[in-house]
Amino acid sequence: MKTFLEEVNEKINGVPIQRCYHCRKCTAGCPMAFAMEHNPNRVVKMIQMEKREEVLASGTIWLCVSCETCITRCPNEVDIARMMDVLRQMAIETGVGAKEKNILKFHEAFLANIRMGGRINEPTMMVHYKLKSGDLFSDMAMGIDMFRKGKLSLISPRTRDMKSVRRIFEKTRQS
């Protein structure tokens, strides 16, 4: 059986993360480190230490906003941002799910909306997210204000060739 480290490296398909020498440049520049329970460079160490469950069940991997500051600054070209993507996908695929449930629910609502119309329709996507998350009332005033200004419309132009869009979703479906 593959180690956690081997599996992550294989999925990143780039520079092996054990090149990290823990200079902590990534962590120092990470805008989300203040909200994460493990610093980005610590996640590398945890992977090396085979802490699979702990990493995949952490909020850290969901709080990463993919700002790409870490990969921009890493002296060893360790792609922490891509590593976070890989870890999120592993958490979904292995059924661990997301500690930050609403972040994943937002992504699901967003993708479901593309699948429906080829393009995001912001109001229907938001309604879908709100129903999924149960967070019904936040941002109501803002939404109403945007409707009034004509920024949100329930009918926005969609992609015509929806067959090709649905085909992309079918063929990239993770088992």
Place this chain on the structure above:
Amino acid sequence: MKVSYYPGCSLHGTAKEYDQSVRSVSHALGIELEEIEDWSCCGATSAHSTNFKLSIALPARNLIAAEKKAQDVMIPCAACFNRFKTAEHHLSQDPELKAEIEEIVGGRYQGSAAIRNPIDIIVRDIGLEALAAKVVKRLAGLKPVSYYGCLLLRPPDVCRFDDAENPVLLDRILAVLGAEVRPWSFKTDCCGGSLTISKTEIVVRMVDKLMEMAREAGANCLVTACPVCMANLDMRSSKDAGLPVFYFTELAALAMGQEGPEGWFRLHRTDPRPLLKGLQLL
């Protein structure tokens, strides 16, 4: 010049003033926009966070459609721009992935259409002198800080049109428009991006810090080229802490004396009109 145009979903919705101002400024500068035929969403953060192949296939569908015309693709939305550049990067580096994505999308990808941001096109193809020649109302008294955010320039080997730590092209455009651009060290700091809906409290904290730093730099407004940054900066600052925020194209249109800016400014949450009226720019 003629370019293919990818507006993306935001520019048809909450960022419609960006779409309209890009169109208006492009027209004035002699850039003809041809919208990509039947485009679809790039998948944004949600696709690459959860499904790598989907995140490449969605932009690839649009790139393949764009390649039918032999011209550059202009993408004003920093987030879409980043997803397209990332897809291009992977498709050009990994022949196996490319073959798989071509099968999924049902078309051949040549890599023939350059993916460009309007900042890059205006500075490098149109030229700042040509822009300066169109300015009829210098934005005197406007003291913006330029806010590039994350997705225009990172990672540098993917985005590649300006320095990733201290970019200057947007500052140069604003200076040509007559604005008194303020230097600051938060040009490429993150605003919290897509967490704005699901983790609002974190984003409020990040935006408040940016606003505080902009004030400290002596700015009276912020300027962006990203609908996600705009949404966060304009709507997520706590109480009355926010300075007005502009798309750079709105200011370009204003300085060029075009019709439209006043209507666009009305759409912002933090109304920039009192500031502009105070400076006799409106």
